[in-house]
Amino acid sequence: MKQIIDDFKTAFKNCTYSAVHHKKLRLKQQLQQLADALGEDEISEVYGYGNLIEDFENEVAELLGKEAAVFLPSGTMAQPVALKVWSEAARSPYVGYHPTSHLQLHEQNGVQALWGLTPISLGSPLHVPTLNDIKHAANNRLAAILLELPMREIGGQLPSWDDLVAQSEWMKANDIKRHLDGARLWQCPAAYNTSLAEIAALFDSVYVSFYKDLGGIAGACLLGDRAFIDQAKIWIRRAGGNLYSLAPYVVAARQGLKTHLPSMTDRRTQAIWLAEQLNAIDAFQTWPSVPQTNMFRLRVNKRAEDVLPKISQWMQDNDCAIIGLPYEQGETHFSCELTVGDAFDQLTLEQWQHKLTSFKCIFSE
Amino acid sequence: MKQIIDDFKTAFKNCTYSAVHHKKLRLKQQLQQLADALGEDEISEVYGYGNLIEDFENEVAELLGKEAAVFLPSGTMAQPVALKVWSEAARSPYVGYHPTSHLQLHEQNGVQALWGLTPISLGSPLHVPTLNDIKHAANNRLAAILLELPMREIGGQLPSWDDLVAQSEWMKANDIKRHLDGARLWQCPAAYNTSLAEIAALFDSVYVSFYKDLGGIAGACLLGDRAFIDQAKIWIRRAGGNLYSLAPYVVAARQGLKTHLPSMTDRRTQAIWLAEQLNAIDAFQTWPSVPQTNMFRLRVNKRAEDVLPKISQWMQDNDCAIIGLPYEQGETHFSCELTVGDAFDQLTLEQWQHKLTSFKCIFSE
Numbered sequence: 055m056k057q058i059i060d061d062f063k064t065a066f067k068n069c070t071y072s073a074v075h076h077k078k079l080r081l082k083q084q085l086q087q088l089a090d091a092l093g094e095d096e097i098s099e100v101y102g103y104g105n106l107i108e109d110f111e112n113e114v115a116e117l118l119g120k121e122a123a124v125f126l127p128s129g130t131m132a133q134p135v136a137l138k139v140w141s142e143a144a145r146s147p148y149v150g151y152h153p154t155s156h157l158q159l160h161e162q163n164g165v166q167a168l169w170g171l172t173p174i175s176l177g178s179p180l181h182v183p184t185l186n187d188i189k190h191a192a193n194n195r196l197a198a199i200l201l202e203l204p205m206r207e208i209g210g211q212l213p214s215w216d217d218l219v220a221q222s223e224w225m226k227a228n229d230i231k232r233h234l235d236g237a238r239l240w241q242c243p244a245a246y247n248t249s250l251a252e253i254a255a256l257f258d259s260v261y262v263s264f265y266k267d268l269g270g271i272a273g274a275c276l277l278g279d280r281a282f283i284d285q286a287k288i289w290i291r292r293a294g295g296n297l298y299s300l301a302p303y304v305v306a307a308r309q310g311l312k313t314h315l316p317s318m319t320d321r322r323t324q325a326i327w328l329a330e331q332l333n334a335i336d337a338f339q340t341w342p343s344v345p346q347t348n349m350f351r352l353r354v355n356k357r358a359e360d361v362l363p364k365i366s367q368w369m370q371d372n373d374c375a376i377i378g379l380p381y382e383q384g385e386t387h388f389s390c391e392l393t394v395g396d397a398f399d400q401l402t403l404e405q406w407q408h409k410l411t412s413f414k415c416i417f418s419e
Numbered sequence: 420m421k422q423i424i425d426d427f428k429t430a431f432k433n434c435t436y437s438a439v440h441h442k443k444l445r446l447k448q449q450l451q452q453l454a455d456a457l458g459e460d461e462i463s464e465v466y467g468y469g470n471l472i473e474d475f476e477n478e479v480a481e482l483l484g485k486e487a488a489v490f491l492p493s494g495t496m497a498q499p500v501a502l503k504v505w506s507e508a509a510r511s512p513y514v515g516y517h518p519t520s521h522l523q524l525h526e527q528n529g530v531q532a533l534w535g536l537t538p539i540s541l542g543s544p545l546h547v548p549t550l551n552d553i554k555h556a557a558n559n560r561l562a563a564i565l566l567e568l569p570m571r572e573i574g575g576q577l578p579s580w581d582d583l584v585a586q587s588e589w590m591k592a593n594d595i596k597r598h599l600d601g602a603r604l605w606q607c608p609a610a611y612n613t614s615l616a617e618i619a620a621l622f623d624s625v626y627v628s629f630y631k632d633l634g635g636i637a638g639a640c641l642l643g644d645r646a647f648i649d650q651a652k653i654w655i656r657r658a659g660g661n662l663y664s665l666a667p668y669v670v671a672a673r674q675g676l677k678t679h680l681p682s683m684t685d686r687r688t689q690a691i692w693l694a695e696q697l698n699a700i701d702a703f704q705t706w707p708s709v710p711q712t713n714m715f716r717l718r719v720n721k722r723a724e725d726v727l728p729k730i731s732q733w734m735q736d737n738d739c740a741i742i743g744l745p746y747e748q749g750e751t752h753f754s755c756e757l758t759v760g761d762a763f764d765q766l767t768l769e770q771w772q773h774k775l776t777s778f779k780c781i782f783s784e
Contacts, residue, residue, distance in 0.1 A: 168657040
């Protein structure tokens with residue numbers, strides 16, 4: 055199976071065309087583009103002080119309607135920092151989040167082992183949390199609740215706008231700080247038909263990421279009011295995230311915001327179209343059946359061992375990728391995550407239609 | 420006084436020539452150079468996996484004679500990680516370091532507030548720790564001791580080689596892990612007339628930095644045996660330092676190692692020469708009187724308010740900087756830190772002599 059996966063990776067990497075992700079750039083080109091994007095007189099900040107980073111922080115703060123922002127290396131640092139600040143303020147170690155949260159699945163339990171917080175599980179793994187879930191978790195003395203929008207591990211699902219507003223109001227009324235895991239928040243305005251600031255207004259603190267939807271190198275912002283950001287900066291320093299220079303990440307994030315943010319509505323439309331095409335294949339089922347954002351999960355009801363080599367061959371023959379690497383497999387199925395990025399624009403819908411018709415043949419045998 | 424300092428900063432920044440630091444590059448040029456230094460086929464790592472970062476980690480590990488290395492964003496993250504790993508292994512929260520350690524002075528007490536460790540003060544603030552200091556601190560149940568080489572806050576001083584060897588052997592015999600704060604370790608081989616690996620061999624774990632002596636953007640390596648690095652990676656992930664891509668920092672570090680490491684012996688010779696010249700000025704006193712490395716502190720026995728405006732004017736008139744910004748002032752003196760970098764190579768010794776003769780006139784009035 056390892057060989058099958060490796061072959062799939064190689065075939066995927068070599069494709070010129072891809073229905074998922076952003077167009078790939080060589081690192082050399084990427085750094086070249088950053089150099090080109092810089093003004094002659096722009097200089098790096100020093101430990102967070104300097105126009106380049108501060109202007110960008112202000113730009114992001116304004117975009118999200120928050121008083122202040124701090125740029126830092128990662129979301130894995132940003133979110134425990136936010137929860138820690140709220141925990142200290144509330145004198146409570148309890149913080150609530152969904153069982154599929156990044157903090158639960160991908161951070162080596164740092165929130166407990168390093169940050170000294172006690173997570174309270176919120177809602178059930180396959181579903182968006184409800185107000186009842188929040189009330190139930192709040193039976194603990196919660197300092198804060200983290201909500202992720204959209205919810206990556208469950209196919210980019212979102213609560214309805216009215217539910218989200220009701221949850222936010224209930225938490226505020228019950229003195230629970232509201233933290234937004236906005237790793238892919240950029241996808242939400244198109245889904246809710248609202249602005250980024252209207253969504254962020256439902257939260258006391260917000261994390262956004264620059265290298266996923268926006269194609270940056272790495273890096274994140276944490277946002278909130280001035281007092282929150284002042285506290286956050288102390289914890290970021292303690293965690294080793296106050297770097298001598300974050301300039302390459304800042305410049306890439308700034309470019310990403312310009313390049314990719316305006317296309318998020320198109321990406322969502324493309325994702326919905328792509329999901330519809332894929333659902334027309336018998337063995338395929340998207341989750342959700344109609345994507346809410348430009349990401350969704352795809353379940354393929356075939357054995358990975360049987361189908362992946364055929365897909366690899368197809369990718370090689372057609373110089374084109376439709377689906378990414380499986381992230382989960384069972385005995386008779388496997389699943390993958392699809393996020394539509396600017397690579398989709400390389401072909402017209404008619405051309406994609408043509409590719410998909412050919413792709414379907416793999417599964418009709 | 421603020422205006423005086425600001426004027427000094429501006430004059431310093433505008434100088435073409437400088438006896439201290441590396442030559443300044445615009446950010447645009449710096450990123451351009453990184454792009455130029457990259458091969459067409461080099462691609463960024465993903466979350467620490469990939470040839471670019473792994474090859475560089477191996478290169479640094481080999482240079483320092485350690486089994487393994489991990490590249491991470493900062494020393495402020497690297498060192499508590501190292502101490503935490505040793506603390507967990509020893510089941511003791513106690514770690515020893517000097518009162519001028521970076522952990523004590525510049526990290527918002529993260530080692531206690533975030534990492535849950537209990538520092539034990541080692542030695543006296545103005546001196547290099549002795550074996551007796553180490554034995555005294557070891558009356559606590561120490562998991563590890565951190566030694567900094569050279570010691571930045573006391574003018575780049577070093578213990579003698581024999582003392583260092585004796586300290587290392589005693590700690591090993593007493594089951595105390597030996598961590599090297601090597602933020603500026605690159606300066607030491609010239610001082611000890613040994614290799615980097617011979618110095619690193621006296622320690623169980625080593626941190627080195629790439630943006631100080633080596634002119635990188637930011638970033639550090641932590642080194643040790645494979646088991647130590649495996650543990651360290653878990654804590655780095657928990658702290659948010661396992662980034663999607665550290666590639667720009669890795670490329671800059673790789674270039675820095677090539678460009679600056681071979682000149683460290685010259686830099687030390689230049690620093691000794693410069694200190695001798697400065698000590699010839701009545702009001703000046705370097706600490707140590709003969710530098711052990713390419714950094715030293717300079718005490719100016721004049722009121723900063725009186726002298727700094729004259730220095731600023733001199734810098735403007737001569738397009739040249741000799742000393743950097745004061746980091747400490749008393750009523751009748753101020754002090755600054757001088758680190759000789761590649762900017763010193765812009766002029767010959769004769770030319771520097773000429774500049775210094777003119778510079779001295781400020782203080783003879």
